[in-house]
Structures are given as structure tokens and as C-alpha cells.
Amino acid sequence: MNSVVITGVSSGIGYNATEILCQSGYRVYGSVRNEEDAGTLLKKYPGNFIPLIFDVRDEPAIEKAASFVKDDLSKNNHNLVGLVNNAGIALGGPFKHLDTETFRTQLEINVLGVVSVTRNFLELLGAYKGSENPGKIIMISSVSGHRAYPYMSPYSASKFALEGMSDSLRRELIMYGIDVILIEPGPVKSEIWSKAPDIDNNPFIGTDYEESLRTFYSEVFGKANDALDTDIIGNAIKNIFENPAPKTRYVYTKNKFKEFTLPGILPDRTLDRLMAKRLKIKKSD
Numbered sequence: 217m218n219s220v221v222i223t224g225v226s227s228g229i230g231y232n233a234t235e236i237l238c239q240s241g242y243r244v245y246g247s248v249r250n251e252e253d254a255g256t257l258l259k260k261y262p263g264n265f266i267p268l269i270f271d272v273r274d275e276p277a278i279e280k281a282a283s284f285v286k287d288d289l290s291k292n293n294h295n296l297v298g299l300v301n302n303a304g305i306a307l308g309g310p311f312k313h314l315d316t317e318t319f320r321t322q323l324e325i326n327v328l329g330v331v332s333v334t335r336n337f338l339e340l341l342g343a344y345k346g347s348e349n350p351g352k353i354i355m356i357s358s359v360s361g362h363r364a365y366p367y368m369s370p371y372s373a374s375k376f377a378l379e380g381m382s383d384s385l386r387r388e389l390i391m392y393g394i395d396v397i398l399i400e401p402g403p404v405k406s407e408i409w410s411k412a413p414d415i416d417n418n419p420f421i422g423t424d425y426e427e428s429l430r431t432f433y434s435e436v437f438g439k440a441n442d443a444l445d446t447d448i449i450g451n452a453i454k455n456i457f458e459n460p461a462p463k464t465r466y467v468y469t470k471n472k473f474k475e476f477t478l479p480g481i482l483p484d485r486t487l488d489r490l491m492a493k494r495l496k497i498k499k500s501d
Contacts, residue, residue, distance in 0.1 A: 219243040219294045220457065221285065223272060223333055224303030226253035228406035229356060232446035233300060233453045238264040240454060243294060245285050247272070247303065247333075272303050272329025275336075282336040289340065295349045296340045298457050301330045302356040307370045310425045319370050326374035327381070330355065334385070343392045350393035352462075354453055355382045357400045359469050363479045366495055367425075367432055386464065397462050399452055402469025402476070403436075403443035428496045435495070444468060 220237060224230040225246030234244045238261040247268045248254045254267035266288065270277035289296055304326045307318050334353060342350035360368055361375030379398065386396035415421070415433045448468055456462045469475055479487055491497070 217241065217243050217292070217294050218297045218457075219245065219285075219289060220298040220300060221245045221247070221268070221296065221333075221337055222300040222302055223247040223329075225257065229401075229404060229446050229449045230300070230302040231257070232450035233302070234265060235260070236447065236450040236454050237457075242457075243292075245281075245288075247281070272333055273324050275332050278332050278336050282340065285337070286340055296337070296351055297349070298352045298354065299334065299337050299341060300354045300356065300453055301333060303329060303333075304356065304374075306368075308368045309420050310367060310423065310429070311369050313420055313423055313425075314370065319373070322370035322374050323377070326371075327377045330378060330381070338394075341394055343389065343394060345392075347392055350395075352457060353382075353385075353389075353394065353396045354456055355396065355398045356449075357382070357398045357465075359400050359402045359467065359476050361398075361400060363476065366491060366497065367429065383464075395462065396464075397456050398465040399449060399456075400465055400467045400469075401444060401449055403439045404446055404449060405440075405443045406446065424500060425497075428498075431494075431496045439470075442470060444470065 218241075220242055222230050222234055222244055225234045225244075226248045230246065234246050234257055237244050238257075241264075243264050243266065244261075245266045245268050246254070246257065247270055249269070249271050251267065251269060254265075257265045258267065268281040268284070270281050272278070285296065305322065307322045309318070341353065342348075355378055357378050358371075358375045360372045361379040364372040364376070382396050382398050389396060415430060418429060418433070420426070420429055452466055452468065456466075467476055482490070
């Protein structure tokens with residue numbers, strides 16, 4: 217039986233990918249931060265889902281999970297064919313009003329968490345001489361790893377870092393035949409939208425950015441209502457594992473030309489002016 221490790225499976229993309237892979241006969245080791253978060257998946261897929269309890273910031277817990285997976289794979293004579301680095305958070309706000317701790321938390325989870333998990337599972341994926349069945353590493357990035365939007369500087373910084381690290385890692389792992397593939401979604405239906413504070417409870421209301429933030433919220437949550445279904449990303453993950461020659465990156469977003477392609481073509485200053493107009497960011501008097 218082919219086995220994969222997926223981080224952050226309690227909801228959203230991770231949960232959906234776990235369901236799709238379990239239904240397709242994979243054995244999924246899925247990370248959650250507590251046992252309660254694993255309950256539903258354990259009940260639905262008792263023979264295919266194995267919970268791993270760790271926070272991606274907890275290196276000793278990750279090491280313990282990797283040791284468990286190694287022993288379990290050996291006992292069942294299974295191969296680890298893939299790792300999906302999915303766990304992450306999105307923090308934002310006007311840079312002027314964000315503290316350093318916000319950036320630290322964002323980067324610890326979205327970047328250093330990926331570093332810790334990947335390092336601990338590399339050998340199980342075949343990062344050693346003579347490996348016969350090298351696996352794949354899938355990084356769940358974002359269109360924000362290419363297109364930087366106002367009020368998203370912590371999140372964009374984390375995803376730009378993930379993109380660069382992934383490209384570097386993919387070239388290093390040619391030695392072992394391990395591939396690294398990026399999935400770059402736009403807005404995806406998940407609990408992240410319901411967890412966001414109401415605009416009137418936003419801590420940045422009352423600052424110079426209030427009018428612009430209200431416009432930003434209206435636009436972002438308007439997109440949330442038309443966000444991608446998580447099964448689009450879940451099926452993409454499955455297809456990548458089963459494709460012997462996948463592309464290095466896959467972009468999934470609605471209105472792809474407007475939201476992704478065109479901003480990459482326009483000169484920076486032109487894009488600055490368009491975004492400022494769109495979000496009502498005006499030069500103060």
C-alpha cells in the first residue's frame with residue numbers, strides 16, 4: 217500500500233486530500249494538533265488513516281512522529297510515496313500597525329514548520345544513495361507567493377519564501393530522484409473565512425487605513441463566496457502522486473488571467489496604481 221504524510225488535516229485542503237487519498241486506497245499519516253481533530257477521519261477511514269499529533273513548530277514532536285512512521289512503514293512493508301506540506305495560517309494587516317511577533321508566528325508556521333517537517337521525513341522519502349522508490353514532496357503555496365497584495369505582507373512573505381526554498385530544494389534532490397511540486401491556489405473554501413474577525417472588530421479600524429480596509433474586506437470576502445472547492449486541490453494532489461512526470465507548479469484560481477497572469481505582465485508601478493485605486497489607498501494630505 218502506498219503511504220503519504222499530510223500536515224494539517226483537521227479541515228480544508230488537508231482534510232479533503234486525506235479523504236480523496238484514503239478512498240483511493242492510500243494510507244495517510246495526517247498531522248493534527250490534538251486527538252479530537254482526528255476523530256472524524258479515524259471513524260470514516262479506520263484502516264487507511266493514521267493520526268500524527270504534532271504542531272509544526274514542535275520539532276521534538278515531529279521527530280517522534282517521523283520515527284513512528286518509519287517503524288509503521290517497516291512493519292507493514294509499505295513505501296512512503298509522498299509528503300504534503302499543507303499546514304499553514306494567514307496573518308495580515310497594515311504593515312505600519314503589525315508587530316514583529318505577527319511576522320515571527322507567520323514564518324514559524326508557514327516556512328520553518330515546512331523546514332522541520334521536510335527534514336524529518338526526507339530519508340523516508342528516499343533521500344539516500346541507492347534509494348529505489350523516491351517519493352514526491354508537494355508544497356501547498358499560494359498565488360500570494362507570486363503576487364503581493366496590500367495588507368498581506370506576513371502571508372506573502374511566507375509564501376514567497378516557500379516558493380524559493382522549494383525551487384532550491386527540488387534541484388538539490390535531483391541527486392535522489394525526489395521531486396518537489398508547488399500547488400498555488402487562490403481563495404479556497406475553508407474555515408479560515410469564518411475565523412476571520414468581523415470588519416467592525418478589526419483592530420485596524422480607526423487607523424488611516426480604515427476606508428481602504430473596508431474595501432479590502434468587501435473584496436476578499438466577496439471572493440470567499442466564490443472560492444475554489446477543496447476537492448479541486450485534493451484531486452490535484454492525488455493526480456500529482458500518480459503522474460510520473462508532473463509539472464513543477466500548478467496554479468488554481470478563478471479569473472486566472474485577471475488575478476494571476478495579468479499582474480505578472482504589468483509593470484510594477486502600473487500595478488501599484490491599479491491596486492491603490494481598487495482598494496482606495498490614497499496619498500494623505
